[in-house]
Amino acid sequence: MKALKTLNPYFWKHRILLFWGFLFIVASNFFNIFKVQFVGKSVDEIANNDTFGFNQQVLIYVGIIVGSSLLTGFFTFMMRQTIIVTSRKIEYELKNKIYRHYQEMTLSQYKSTTIGDLMNRLSEDVVAVRMYLGPGVMYVVNLVVLLIVTSIYMVNTDAEMTLWTLIPLPILSFVIYKVSSIINAKSKIMQKSQSAISTFVQDSFSGIRVVKFFAKEKYIEKNYGIKVKDYQEKALDLAKTEAYFFTIILFVIGILNVAILWIGGQKYLANEISVGKIADFFMYINILIWPFSMVGWVTSVNQRAEASMSRINEFLEQVPEIINTNHSVYPIRGEIEFRNVSYVYPNTGIKAVKNLSFKVKAGESLAIMGKTGSGKSTIALLLCRMIQPTEGVILIDGKDLEEHNLENYRQAIGYIPQESYLFSDTIANNIGFPMDHPTEQEIIKYAKKADVHKNIVKFKEQYQTMVGERGVMLSGGQKQRLCIARALIRQPQILIFDDSLSALDTETEENILNNIENDLRNCTSIIITHRESTAKKADKILNLT
Numbered sequence: 298m299k300a301l302k303t304l305n306p307y308f309w310k311h312r313i314l315l316f317w318g319f320l321f322i323v324a325s326n327f328f329n330i331f332k333v334q335f336v337g338k339s340v341d342e343i344a345n346n347d348t349f350g351f352n353q354q355v356l357i358y359v360g361i362i363v364g365s366s367l368l369t370g371f372f373t374f375m376m377r378q379t380i381i382v383t384s385r386k387i388e389y390e391l392k393n394k395i396y397r398h399y400q401e402m403t404l405s406q407y408k409s410t411t412i413g414d415l416m417n418r419l420s421e422d423v424v425a426v427r428m429y430l431g432p433g434v435m436y437v438v439n440l441v442v443l444l445i446v447t448s449i450y451m452v453n454t455d456a457e458m459t460l461w462t463l464i465p466l467p468i469l470s471f472v473i474y475k476v477s478s479i480i481n482a483k484s485k486i487m488q489k490s491q492s493a494i495s496t497f498v499q500d501s502f503s504g505i506r507v508v509k510f511f512a513k514e515k516y517i518e519k520n521y522g523i524k525v526k527d528y529q530e531k532a533l534d535l536a537k538t539e540a541y542f543f544t545i546i547l548f549v550i551g552i553l554n555v556a557i558l559w560i561g562g563q564k565y566l567a568n569e570i571s572v573g574k575i576a577d578f579f580m581y582i583n584i585l586i587w588p589f590s591m592v593g594w595v596t597s598v599n600q601r602a603e604a605s606m607s608r609i610n611e612f613l614e615q616v617p618e619i620i621n622t623n624h625s626v627y628p629i630r631g632e633i634e635f636r637n638v639s640y641v642y643p644n645t646g647i648k649a650v651k652n653l654s655f656k657v658k659a660g661e662s663l664a665i666m667g668k669t670g671s672g673k674s675t676i677a678l679l680l681c682r683m684i685q686p687t688e689g690v691i692l693i694d695g696k697d698l699e700e701h702n703l704e705n706y707r708q709a710i711g712y713i714p715q716e717s718y719l720f721s722d723t724i725a726n727n728i729g730f731p732m733d734h735p736t737e738q739e740i741i742k743y744a745k746k747a748d749v750h751k752n753i754v755k756f757k758e759q760y761q762t763m764v765g766e767r768g769v770m771l772s773g774g775q776k777q778r779l780c781i782a783r784a785l786i787r788q789p790q791i792l793i794f795d796d797s798l799s800a801l802d803t804e805t806e807e808n809i810l811n812n813i814e815n816d817l818r819n820c821t822s823i824i825i826t827h828r829e830s831t832a833k834k835a836d837k838i839l840n841l842t
């Protein structure tokens with residue numbers, strides 16, 4: 298349980314709530330067991346008094362039983378309110394920590410950890426850990442307390458019967474542990490099958506146009522059918538094993554009841570025990586059997602949590618490749634210099650940028666041209682410090698980019714990506730994304746500059762139109778122009794067009810460049826393009842070979 302030890306600081310943080318939780322466990326168990334003796338006493342009272350009707354003593358016992366039951370219920374409620382609530386709080390903190398760490402990772406590190414991986418860590422792994430934090434801890438403490446309290450009462454009632462009835466319970470725990478482990482393994486296999494269906498559906502629906510263009514609907518349907526069939530088999534297999542869980546518990550309850558009846562009956566005939574005390578034993582066993590079954594279940598839950606926690610820890614221990622050490626805030630003018638910069642992609646070993654040197658003064662524009670795959674987008678990534686040069690240095694305003702305050706620097710950049718990415722939100726929110734509180738006027742102003750306002754007002758909901766998932770409701774050119782408006786709204790000092798005018802006709806491109814002439818004059822612009830006509834408008838042209 299090495300990995301789970303890393304959760305100790307969280308337990309410590311919530312120690313007060315946990316402390317109360319443990320007290321409530323003790324209280325709920327005490328009242329749960331306390332009432333049992335009065336069941337036996339009532340039985341004996343009724344058995345010893347042949348008269349039917351009103352019996353004051355029995356009424357008092359019934360009052361105690363009802364009162365104790367109410368208190369047991371109340372303290373059980375409080376126990377869940379403290380321990381389960383603590384586990385939910387820790388789950389929340391853990392999820393935020395993982396998400397924050399994902400945001401800190403460098404672009405190249407994302408390549409090695411997929412979206413599926415992130416989703417798994419945030420959902421499956423954290424849930425597995427929460428099961429340890431909540432039910433895991435609660436049931437174990439509950440059992441220990443219950444066992445102590447019950448044993449005292451049971452031994453006081455009859456030591457020999459206590460021994461005989463307690464012996465099978467650890468065996469029950471072990472069997473349930475084995476069954477739970479098999480259930481866990483099978484539910485994991487079933488989940489994998491479920492994820493395969495989700496991935497397949499997501500992929501085929503994202504590419505539904507391609508599927509239809511090539512008339513491959515039947516092929517996709519057949520593959521989907523195979524995956525669903527596989528899932529059905531796994532789910533049925535799991536259901537069969539799960540059926541054993543309660544069967545075993547009920548079987549053991551039956552055996553124990555027979556044992557109590559057998560041993561108790563003999564003792565009763567030998568005048569060693571009263572009927573009431575036999576009744577008490579039935580109750581004790583029925584109270585103990587569930588926590589003992591739970592121990593088996595909890596052991597397997599904890600094993601799963603250990604595996605999940607070590608996966609989470611392994612991820613949290615990864616150090617982001619790019620760390621911001623400068624936290625001062627200052628203006629960026631926008632002078633850019635690449636000095637003998639090279640970049641090799643670590644995963645493929647491809648040298649995308651080779652010993653590149655150029656200089657752009659603040660306010661100047663530079664067009665970058667070159668064949669596909671010549672490293673143009675890589676230059677943009679280097680410039681945004683999404684990746685770091687493997688050789689050479691990038692200077693911004695004469696200072697090494699690595700020494701700049703990254704957040705401050707990125708806020709001075711307007712980046713328009715090659716593939717327009719929009720969030721599944723309204724047009725207004727997509728344009729205003731870089732700002733904390735953009736005004737409607739600002740959004741419209743920059744939509745006009747990006748020559749997209751006239752398209753937006755034609756939509757029924759205008760700026761409140763939802764763009765659909767990744768902007769599927771919009772044309773390629775509309776998406777690109779929304780991305781341009783989004784980059785301009787922050788009035789950046791460095792504006793980077795990563796081949797982002799390609800989906801526009803030359804007239805629209807011309808309109809945009811005229812509209813943003815003033816903005817361009819106030820910032821340094823890097824225009825990656827395949828069009829010679831666009832490149833010619835820049836102050837300088839860099840041709841990559």
Ligand SMILES: Nc1ncnc2c1ncn2[C@@H]1O[C@H](COP(=O)(O)OP(=O)(O)OP(=O)(O)O)[C@@H](O)[C@H]1O
Nearest residue numbers: 642644645647649668669670671672673674675676
């Ligand atoms: N994430 C990556 N991992 C590994 N190699 C990459 C990655 N991205 C790009 N490359 C490789 O780096 C080289 C340069 O790619 P880059 O995207 O910079 O070219 P580009 O000039 O922008 O191309 P295009 O004009 O087609 O957009 C290519 O050979 C490409 O295969």
